[in-house]
Amino acid sequence: xxxxxxxxxxxxxxxxxxxxxxxxxxxxxxxxxxxxxxxxxxxxxxxxxxxxxxxxxxxxxxxxxxxxxxxxxxxxxxxxxxxxxxxxxxxxxxxxxxxxxxxxxxxxxxxxxxxxxxxxxxxxxxxxxxxxxxxxxxxxxxxxxxxxxxxxxxxxxxxxxx
Amino acid sequence: xxxxxxxxxxxxxxxxxxxxxxxxxxxxxxxxxxxxxxxxxxxxxxxxxxxxxxxxxxxxxxxxxxxxxxxxxxxxxxxxxxxxxxxxxxxxxxxxxxx
Numbered sequence: 019x020x021x022x023x024x025x026x027x028x029x030x031x032x033x034x035x036x037x038x039x040x041x042x043x044x045x046x047x048x049x050x051x052x053x054x055x056x057x058x059x060x061x062x063x064x065x066x067x068x069x070x071x072x073x074x075x076x077x078x079x080x081x082x083x084x085x086x087x088x089x090x091x092x093x094x095x096x097x098x099x100x101x102x103x104x105x106x107x108x109x110x111x112x113x114x115x116x117x118x119x120x121x122x123x124x125x126x127x128x129x130x131x132x133x134x135x136x137x138x139x140x141x142x143x144x145x146x147x148x149x150x151x152x153x154x155x156x157x158x159x160x161x162x163x164x165x166x167x168x169x170x171x172x173x174x175x176x177x178x179x180x
Numbered sequence: 181x182x183x184x185x186x187x188x189x190x191x192x193x194x195x196x197x198x199x200x201x202x203x204x205x206x207x208x209x210x211x212x213x214x215x216x217x218x219x220x221x222x223x224x225x226x227x228x229x230x231x232x233x234x235x236x237x238x239x240x241x242x243x244x245x246x247x248x249x250x251x252x253x254x255x256x257x258x259x260x261x262x263x264x265x266x267x268x269x270x271x272x273x274x275x276x277x278x279x
Contacts, residue, residue, distance in 0.1 A: 037215055040267040041222050050211075052204065054194045061194050062259065063204040065211060080229070080263040083248045115191060127191055137245060176188050180201060 034166030052117030069146035078145040079137035108136040203259035210262035
């Protein structure tokens with residue numbers, strides 16, 4: 019997988035999609051991304067809700083459970099407490115990268131720090147791609163026309179073939 | 181070796197080891213099956229977590245951790261499996277951190 023470290027490109031556009039979150043509820047914006055957790059050398063494709071107003075970047079508990087053994091959660095260190103509607107959840111931070119698919123099938127990788135929610139504290143907390151990533155660009159959401167678009171301006175991005 | 185080259189090497193090592201490209205194709209099929217059959221799946225498995233491999237529901241439980249334990253014990257290909265909570269109510273979002 020040779021990487022193309024082109025410095026000519028700085029503006030990248032990624033497409034997401036709308037999907038219903040619960041029975042009869044409104045559709046929410048999602049984006050399909052690749053996720054790596056560096057310390058554990060694991061990776062997975064994850065569909066993430068785009069929560070552009072949030073400052074947390076959270077991995078869905080369902081996906082972290084498939085990526086990490088339960089015993090590995092003990093290696094994540096001391097959790098923070100996040101206040102949610104109706105209660106609190108414990109959350110850990112872990113270094114990794116998020117890979118966005120470009121229209122030409124290449125992958126644009128951005129290093130991020132993920133918030134990983136302890137799956138035992140609440141099993142239905144959805145993920146969010148917050149300002150950790152989106153501070154490098156803009157998000158365009160249009161529920162009527164089902165448009166989900168993220169633009170990022172990146173200097174020296176890591177671009178790889180899919 | 182500069183930072184970007186080190187980052188590239190790290191990403192290459194991880195995605196190669198995990199066969200990420202191949203697993204993502206199957207996982208997309210599994211996830212898309214859930215999206216396109218959500219209404220009927222909710223009728224069958226209301227307020228349960230389901231595990232889907234391609235177009236097959238390979239597990240369902242009220243409790244996510246029990247479901248994942250069951251999948252691990254069965255030797256199911258976890259990289260290919262999509263999990264979804266078939267909730268009939270809105271799922272709460274995290275709001276802010278409390279130190």
